[in-house]
Amino acid sequence: MSKSLLLGNEAVARGIYESGATVVSAYPGTPSTEITENVVKYGEIYSEWAPNEKVAFEVAHGACLGGARSFCAMKHVGLNVAADPLYTASYIGVNGGMVCAVADDPGMHSSQNEQDSRHHAIASKVPMLEPCDSQECKDYTKLAYELSERFDTPALLRLSTRISHSRSLVELADRENRELKPYTKDPMKNVMMPAMARGAHVKVEKRTEALRRWAETEAVDLGVNTIEYNDKRIGIIAAGTCYTYAKEALGTRASYLKLGMVNPLPIQLIIDFARNVGQVYVIEELDDIIETHCRKHGIPVIGKLLFPLVGEFSQNTIREALLGEELPRQTFDEPIPPRPPVLCAGCPHRGLFYALKKYKLYVSGDIGCYTLGAQAPLAMIDSCVCMGASISGLHGFNTARGKEQAKKSVAVIGDSTFCHSGVTGLMDIAYNKGISTVIVLDNSITGMTGHQNNPANGYTISGDPTTAIDLEALAHALGIRRVVTVDPFDIEAVRRAVETELEAEEPSLIVSRRPCALLKSVKHKPSMRVNPDKCVGCKACLQVGCPALSHVPGKDGKTMAAIDPTQCVGCAVCAQACRFGAIEPTVKEEN
Amino acid sequence: MADSVKNILIVGVGGQGTLLASKLMGKCFVDQGYDVKVSEVHGMSQRGGSVVTYVRYGDKVYSSLIEKGEADIIISFEQLEAARWLPFLKPGGVLISNTQQIDPMPVIMGKATYPDKVLDKIREKGVQVIALDAKSLALEAGTVKATNIVLLGAAAKFLGFDRELWLDIIRTTVPPKTVAVNEKAFDLGYNS
Incomplete structure (x- = not known):
């Protein structure tokens, strides 16, 4: 058949398809996300975004016990979340084959640490294959299913940023149609209590030796x-x-x-x-x-x-x-300013952070686009550990430092990250009588990984409407009585809400709600412009950290603000930062 | 060493459309019967950061990366990025650069200075520089979003494959509604 130029991740998806797999569950995470996004294109396969990697792994393992060939994908740190089911699924083994892809990120292009997921393969005692190009991504995915079924084990496929996000040629084949394997109740195999697990561990050690012999013979x-x-x-x-x-x-x-x-x-x-x-x-x-x-x-x-x-x-x-060889190279002789990633023009997170900047707060951060709020000039994040840690970490910080600290601190977490593992932290605060204030930055999408739907936005992986978590009702159900929703473009409203909720002697949830500016469904306003008669060149507007704003030479040797109309989407956060009313809409709004 | 392999580095600012340009190039080289590897950047650096895509083609390509001193051609979507990635250019290599200047946040904040006459300074080093105002040409074609296709056009002229071949690839890859604009953008770059 023909050869196609495929991303490593697309090739893994193709391998899943050709293997006859029917169930795929994943949580997005760079560089693994495109595997599942490409699986969606194959109508023969059920695919879903799970709320987190643990759920995804358990769904895939459940599906394989049910007799299907199943798959789950995650980034390296996601496998930490899924490690609990991984280690025991290793003992249980499979019925249909199960493959889990884990994508490492050497160089940390888009990650908070640089861990090596091979440790998990060794510790959980499951086989791990590592492809070197897209063809092998496809071939090894298929081979992983063979190994999984033959050796009765989940199989790991180790990817890396360079493999996942490089395109190379792949020879395609047809899908192998497979019957669902029959399910037979077998508690000795599938119920891991001490009595069964002791036997299972012996089996696992024998399996590792059998796999080693395979690696030395048939693998060659x-x-x-x-x-x-x-x-x-x-x-x-x-x-x-x-x-x-x-x-x-x-x-x-x-x-x-x-x-x-x-x-x-x-x-x-x-x-x-x-x-x-x-x-x-x-x-x-x-x-x-x-x-x-x-x-x-x-x-x-x-x-x-x-x-x-x-x-x-x-x-x-x-x-x-x-x-000891170095290739000859040329250099530019002047300092080159760095170009760090920034929040996009019109990003709803900017308004929220700008509003908070007025107060000297401890801001417990989390994983997502809003982590970029740590960069100057906003510089608003105090800590960022892992998915969900903003809320539980804030509870710990405030418990250590007392009630007055709780009135000077917030957690910020995105809608998808909140669903992933933030909700348990909020449960902890409510249950243990904390008074911390948590802000969910609900932009209706999983943003940083490139726009995936999630349990809070009302759409499935394939874009079908579904039930959406009511974040406010969920907070009430957890026992949080103070819940308020604000528009992050309305700086004064955000500040009023934050001041009130910080003062309250009980926990609060603030939902800062506005969709991501890059969503196609979002209608933008006309760009803003600077009135040269009013701008005094104070540069206060630059404190919002918008890439559409700059300062250019103005009157009397001063500078004045300038707005790039090709970038500006009219969010007007900068206009609220200007004390002189110098930033105005290009078109008068109709009321 | 794989001397028969050609290395093209595409650099720019996240959001400028470097990924589509590299995808189109990859397709072109595959159609010509070459082994091809294209390495992309996704995720955090796409948010307005410095981005790079590697395109390699030849008889057999092993690494998907292009390293310092290896690029035959650098296509830069922005002047400062041309300077940043200059060490990747092979001696005798060619720089095709957009003359557009996009200030990074440290420059916007006044914490750093954007060097002046970047492309002239690179030229003074003896580097062959092909400079074009791709943003204006894209606007002439109908949308600033076609800046990437203008630059692809300029590179295509230099790479020497048939113009029709490129246009065919564009027609089959971009959304149908944007074909006319992209064809025009390609030709404006090709003829610049």
């Missing part, structure tokens, strides 16, 4: 773990992206052991390779997992002595560390 025949001998003075052991970087940098100047399966590792194969080459180098991004494993078996490899534990590698990393 299939070309999954493969040796390529060239110049034998240098031997490279690598998987995934690192293999492609090594091939790029070293070509035939080295021999290679390419690992397509990164857990369990094929020890005998590694020993054989090491015997046949001079010095063995292990090239792996993030942690020294292959290297440590080699050393444990007495194989004298060099790894983190030369290569860093942090960041994303490239062919230059290898050229420079191994060959």
Whole structure:
């Protein structure tokens, strides 16, 4: 069949389709999101956005126990959320095959940490495959189902930003239509209580040994773990992206052991390779997992002595560390101002943060576009840990520092993140008589990952209308009596609400509600303009941190504000920051 | 070393449409029978940050990254980004750059200065610079959103594949309603 240029994530989706899988559940997370977005295009597969990764994993595992081939996807930190079901699903195993893709983010292009998800594969004792291009993304997804069913285990597919978000050629095949496997009640296999789990653990250890033998034999025949001998003075052991970087940098100047399966590792194969080459180098991004494993078996490899534990590698990393070669390059001789990401023009989060800026608050932050509120000039976030931590973290902070602190602090969390794991923190505050104030920034979408629907916005993954969580009613149900909704473009209204709720001696939820400015359904107002007769060049408007605003030379050697009409969407937050009424609509609003 | 591989770096500001340009390029090279890898940036840096896309084609492409000193061509959607990514250009490589200037937040806030005459200074280093006002040409075509297609047109002229081939790819990739505008934008870049 024809070859198509597919993103790694699209190729995984294709692999799910060709494998005959029928149930997919996921929570969006860069760089894994496009897998599920592409699965939606296949009508034969049920797909959904789950509220979080734990739910997604459990849905997929439940579906596989029900006899289907199932799938779930998440970013690396999502697997921490799903770790609880993963570790016990490993004991139970599967009925239909189950594959979980986890996408690491070396270099932290869009993440809060740089953890190496191979640790989870080792700790949960499940097999993990790692593709090096889009073709392998598809092939390994299919292979993962075979392994899952043959060895009675969930299988992990390890991706990374570079694999997930690179396009390369993929040969497509037809879908394999599969019958749902029959379900038979089997508590010894599927009910994990101590009596059953003790036996299951023994089974898991035997399974790991069987998988290791597979990695040393059949995986070699299939070309999954493969040796390529060239110049034998240098031997490279690598998987995934690192293999492609090594091939790029070293070509035939080295021999290679390419690992397509990164857990369990094929020890005998590694020993054989090491015997046949001079010095063995292990090239792996993030942690020294292959290297440590080699050393444990007495194989004298060099790894983190030369290569860093942090960041994303490239062919230059290898050229420079191994060959001492640096390609000639040119430089621009002046300082180049950085260009950090910013909240978009018209972003509803800007108004909320600008309104809060007036008060000296402790702002407990969370994961989403609004984390960008930490950047100057808004500089409004005090902490950001993980999904949902804003609310529970605020409760802890205020419990430690007392009631007066609670009157000078808020949590900010998006609608999707609130549904993910913020709601349990709010439950904690209500239940334990906290008085903290929580602000949900409800922009009707999961924004940072590129606009996915969520349980609070009333649409399913395929855009069908569905029930939407009533955030206000939910807060009431949790025992939060003070619930108020504001429009973040109305700075005064936000401030009134914040002042009132901070003063209250009980917990409050403020819903700051306005849809993301990038949603197609949002109608924008005409752009704003600066009245040169009124602008005094004070630059107060720049404090809102809008990319559409700048200062240009004005009258009498002063500067004046300027607004880029191609970016401005007329939110008028800057106009509310101007004490001189110098920022006005280009078109008078009809009342 | 894969010397037969050509490396094209597309750089700009998140939201300028670098992804579509790289996708169209990738399709073109696939149609010509090459092995192709295109590496994109999604997520946080798309929000107005500095973005980069790597396009590589040749007989066999291993890495999806282009590193410092490796790019045959840099297509820059914005002047400052041309300066930022200049170290990635190979000696003898070509810079195709939009003359548009987009101030980053530190410049807007007065904390940093936008260097002047960026493209002239790069030219003075002996780099071949093809400069065009892609934003104005896009507006001439009908929408500022077509800036990416204007720049694709300019690059296409330089890459040397048949003009009709590019236009065919544009017609089959962009939304039907925008075909006419994008064709015009492509030609304005191609003939600039």
